[in-house]
Amino acid sequence: MNAQHAIIVFIIGSVILMLFAFTLVIFLIVHKKKRYQHLLEKQQMENTYQTQLLQSRLEVQEQSFKYFSEEIHDNIGQLLSLVKMQLYNIRNNSKEEEIITKATDCNELLGKAITDLRNVSHTLNSGFISKAGLAEAIEKDLEYIRSAKDIKCTLHRSGEEYSLGKERELLIFRIVQEAVSNAVKHAAPMAVDITLEFKPGAFIVVIADNGSGFDMGVDIKGAGIGLNNMQLRARLLNGALKVDSVKDKGTSVRLELVR
Numbered sequence: 356m357n358a359q360h361a362i363i364v365f366i367i368g369s370v371i372l373m374l375f376a377f378t379l380v381i382f383l384i385v386h387k388k389k390r391y392q393h394l395l396e397k398q399q400m401e402n403t404y405q406t407q408l409l410q411s412r413l414e415v416q417e418q419s420f421k422y423f424s425e426e427i428h429d430n431i432g433q434l435l436s437l438v439k440m441q442l443y444n445i446r447n448n449s450k451e452e453e454i455i456t457k458a459t460d461c462n463e464l465l466g467k468a469i470t471d472l473r474n475v476s477h478t479l480n481s482g483f484i485s486k487a488g489l490a491e492a493i494e495k496d497l498e499y500i501r502s503a504k505d506i507k508c509t510l511h512r513s514g515e516e517y518s519l520g521k522e523r524e525l526l527i528f529r530i531v532q533e534a535v536s537n538a539v540k541h542a543a544p545m546a547v548d549i550t551l552e553f554k555p556g557a558f559i560v561v562i563a564d565n566g567s568g569f570d571m572g573v574d575i576k577g578a579g580i581g582l583n584n585m586q587l588r589a590r591l592l593n594g595a596l597k598v599d600s601v602k603d604k605g606t607s608v609r610l611e612l613v614r
Contacts, residue, residue, distance in 0.1 A: 435472070439465045467502070474499035478532065481525055489524040490516065493531055493549060500547070504539055507546040514553030519612070526588045527560060527610065530596070534562040534608040537581040542566025542606060558612045565605040571598075 439462060446458035477483045477495055484492040490512060497508035519527065531549060538544050544566030552559040582598065585608070589596035592612055600606040 435465055435469050439469065471499055471503055474502075484525055484528050485521040489519065489528055490551060492524075492528050493551075496528075496532055496535065497547070497549070500535065500539060506539065506544060508535075509546070509548045511548065511550040512553070513550065516551075516553050517614075519558060519614075523592060523612070526592050527558075527612075530585045530588050530608075530610055531560060531562055533581050533585050538562070538564040538566055538606060542568065544605065554614075556614055558614055559609065561607060561609045563605065563607045568600040568602050568605050570602050571600055 442458045442462045442465065446455050446462065449455050449458065474495055477487075478492065478499065487495065490510065494510055497510060500506055500508050518524070535547055535549075538547055542564055544564035547562070547564045550559075550561045550563075552561075586596055589610060592610075594610050594612040597609045597611075598606065599609075
């Protein structure tokens with residue numbers, strides 16, 4: 356009986372120990388799962404907060420762009436148009452050849468300035484960008500660069516074009532605009548080439564220039580607010596932004612979005 360009792364006690368003890376171990380394992384799994392869920396929710400809240408912060412920041416920026424656009428169009432543009440009309444009247448009413456020639460030259464320069472300002476006004480205004488579409492808005496921006504900076508700017512399109520939505524296209528345009536602006540300001544390129552690839556499952560835009568470039572291992576750390584703005588917008592688009600540059604050989608900016 357003692358032996359049987361000992362076996363029964365051993366079996367019961369083993370079962371209790373196994374149940375305890377099983378309960379402990381379940382507890383640890385549940386605890387770990389809850390902790391992971393908590394961290395996940397915390398991360399999601401942080402991501403949501405950061406996204407909302409980015410959106411607010413970009414909305415403020417777009418409002419500023421709109422204000423400057425309207426100021427250029429309604430005030431500066433109109434004043435220059437009035438000056439152009441006065442020069443036109445001086446040219447028509449003057450009998451001196453020198454004054455007529457100078458008034459004509461000034462009139463032509465003012466006409467170019469008004470056109471350039473109108474192009475700048477359009478590319479600052481999100482309403483125009485939404486109405487014109489991505490490709491046309493980029494072409495308008497390049498038109499200004501060609502005129503003002505004497506840089507060869509080319510836009511290439513491949514694939515069957517489709518809409519990416521007004522908000523996404525505005526963000527994409529601002530990335531392109533920032534990349535082109537950075538190239539013109541800092542790299543002194545002779546040419547800027549932009550390619551829009553409309554693939555069935557993805558959209559890709561590449562902005563390449565043949566300017567001075569920079570050292571990716573050193574200069575990328577201090578690339579400044581321009582690159583930071585592009586990266587922020589790429590995050591809002593859930594896109595992949597890649598910058599490649601070689602000293603004295605140019606820079607390439609590539610943005611890829613899943614459609």
